[in-house]
Amino acid sequence: MAAGVSILHGETSYRYRKFKSDSMMAITVGATILTLIPLFLVLGYLLFKGFSSLNWAFFTHMPAPVGEKGGGMANAIVGTLEVVGIASLMGVPIGVGAGLYLAANRARQFTNWVRFSADVLMGVPSIVIGIFAYAIVVRPFGGFSALAGSVALAAMMVPLVARTTEEMVLLVPPELREASLALGVPNWRTTLSVVARTALSGIATGVILAIARVAGETAPLLFTAFGNRFWSTSLFHPINTLTVQVYTYAISPFQDWQRQAWAGAVVLTGIILTLELGVRWVTGGGTKTPR
Amino acid sequence: MAVVRRERAKPHEGPRLIGDRIFNLTTFSLALSILLLLAGLTIALIYDSYPAIRQFGLHFLVSTDWDPVNEQYGALPFIYGTFVSSFIALIVAVPLSLGVALCLSEMAPEWLGHRLGFLVDLLAAIPSVVYGLWAVFVMGPWLRDHVEPPLAAWLGFLPFFQGPKVAVGMLSAGMILAIMIIPYISSVCTDVFRVVPQSQREAALALGATKWEMVRTAVIPYGMTGVIGAIIVGLGRALGETIAVAMVIGNSAQISASLFKPSATLASVIANEFAEATSDMYVAALIELGLVLLILCIALNVVARALVLGVQQRRYHETGK
Numbered sequence A: 001m002a003a004g005v006s007i008l009h010g011e012t013s014y015r016y017r018k019f020k021s022d023s024m025m026a027i028t029v030g031a032t033i034l035t036l037i038p039l040f041l042v043l044g045y046l047l048f049k050g051f052s053s054l055n056w057a058f059f060t061h062m063p064a065p066v067g068e069k070g071g072g073m074a075n076a077i078v079g080t081l082e083v084v085g086i087a088s089l090m091g092v093p094i095g096v097g098a099g100l101y102l103a104a105n106r107a108r109q110f111t112n113w114v115r116f117s118a119d120v121l122m123g124v125p126s127i128v129i130g131i132f133a134y135a136i137v138v139r140p141f142g143g144f145s146a147l148a149g150s151v152a153l154a155a156m157m158v159p160l161v162a163r164t165t166e167e168m169v170l171l172v173p174p175e176l177r178e179a180s181l182a183l184g185v186p187n188w189r190t191t192l193s194v195v196a197r198t199a200l201s202g203i204a205t206g207v208i209l210a211i212a213r214v215a216g217e218t219a220p221l222l223f224t225a226f227g228n229r230f231w232s233t234s235l236f237h238p239i240n241t242l243t244v245q246v247y248t249y250a251i252s253p254f255q256d257w258q259r260q261a262w263a264g265a266v267v268l269t270g271i272i273l274t275l276e277l278g279v280r281w282v283t284g285g286g287t288k289t290p291r
Numbered sequence B: 001m002a003v004v005r006r007e008r009a010k011p012h013e014g015p016r017l018i019g020d021r022i023f024n025l026t027t028f029s030l031a032l033s034i035l036l037l038l039a040g041l042t043i044a045l046i047y048d049s050y051p052a053i054r055q056f057g058l059h060f061l062v063s064t065d066w067d068p069v070n071e072q073y074g075a076l077p078f079i080y081g082t083f084v085s086s087f088i089a090l091i092v093a094v095p096l097s098l099g100v101a102l103c104l105s106e107m108a109p110e111w112l113g114h115r116l117g118f119l120v121d122l123l124a125a126i127p128s129v130v131y132g133l134w135a136v137f138v139m140g141p142w143l144r145d146h147v148e149p150p151l152a153a154w155l156g157f158l159p160f161f162q163g164p165k166v167a168v169g170m171l172s173a174g175m176i177l178a179i180m181i182i183p184y185i186s187s188v189c190t191d192v193f194r195v196v197p198q199s200q201r202e203a204a205l206a207l208g209a210t211k212w213e214m215v216r217t218a219v220i221p222y223g224m225t226g227v228i229g230a231i232i233v234g235l236g237r238a239l240g241e242t243i244a245v246a247m248v249i250g251n252s253a254q255i256s257a258s259l260f261k262p263s264a265t266l267a268s269v270i271a272n273e274f275a276e277a278t279s280d281m282y283v284a285a286l287i288e289l290g291l292v293l294l295i296l297c298i299a300l301n302v303v304a305r306a307l308v309l310g311v312q313q314r315r316y317h318e319t320g321k
Helices: A002-009 A014-053 A056-060 A074-104 A109-123 A126-141 A146-170 A174-182 A187-198 A200-215 A242-250 A255-283 B002-008 B011-056 B076-107 B110-125 B128-155 B170-194 B198-206 B211-240 B243-248 B266-276 B280-320
Strands: none
Touching (some): A056 A074, A074 A109, A126 B011, A126 B280, A242 B128, A242 B243, B076 B280, B128 B170, B170 B243
């Protein structure tokens, strides 16, 4: 104990140590303020630049031809809903089912391997997931497609949903399960209508947070869903999404496009923060998705 | 489970058993799909990059040539860019994150700590492309006008701070990465510091330690492995972060000591060139870059997991006593 030693030997005065302590603590407060500055700057710019660029045309019009002013991102908004929606249809059932398995079979070695894979998958860069979707969907089907984008996002959702489902199911008191089994309810019905149902709000929270997480992804969509300046709702054609559209407009040389990039960013961030904040507000802020 | 096993002996309970079998098989195969997803991901990347692996061998990792026109591919400029940008990010993010974590766990009253922690977590929810947009139009020009000139004036004798002052480049990429990984590192560190037993703190205080001495002698050493795990998690994020970096790093396949100059990372070059890659070898080389990135991230994850697991097990043993 360095502190104890210095007291015994009387090396440093109490006033000096107190001063040092107070300054270090002030530094931690300073670090927190410094960290929160970018948050407020980013949100501030979004509100300032984004809202002044938002207009009705943004939601209802298609992108204008290159160089022409005006236009909107109607197709990108629909595209985002479609890609994320289909990703959820694929990813959520797999994730929830796998999570139920993980929670029910904790003692098995296989469970450890699956849990390990899920944790590793959560750390895999999203662009690598994009390459994977390119390899298994884009190449065999012969072109960029909304489906490929959905597969990429679904692959990102599965481990997130599985791990939160597992955590939430483990919070269910075992007595509930035992009571149901004791009444003669078969195991599968106990799991679905007693255990999963008790954990339902937690599982739903995890699902919504996973949706919010993948809705903001750009990298895996660049060479799967690719982007499309025209209207498309087909699963087998390239489709526009908000994130890719914001990316292309942001790095474009046209001022009107840059203005629209801010508008797209404010809509995108609005959707994601509403999902994240809404869910945490409803559940009391206690839920964290594994990252 | 014991209940189910006993029922299995009764022949007239057949339908119920079938239901359980179907259910178990279904959830088992869904769990298996996660395992297959990781395996498939690795196999697909190796398979698709095989032409490049065969053509360039290990030379790929040390060659600095990135010349799609002449079909020459080397990963070194991107490996260099990835590590340097991540390193800048860590240098900025780690002290700040530790400060935030200590402030939230030791300084702030509980109600305020949780709210501030929530605000910091919000930083992690903002999409990468929005950070990129902000970095392109706000942070990059600000760095160029207000940070790079003084750095060049005071530390210009170092090769890092020489060169043109432009808004895009290694420094911009490192800074935006730092902002993006702070919430991850600080959130894990806060959790780690919050599980340091209160008795540990009281013991230090009882010996006459000031608050800072208590933090230094009792809190930080106790949570050290967790802190290292958190830093590795942050590093993993920084290595794989794509869009924001691709927007501000300038995309140039060169190795230069100057932090002001444009550069590229493994992830940013894939994002920028993949959709336009024309030849099969070009695509294979880009996928091999992805494979290098995947291996880096898996290795980091394994290390971080081992460390964080160590902390959890220790915590478990101590509360179990």
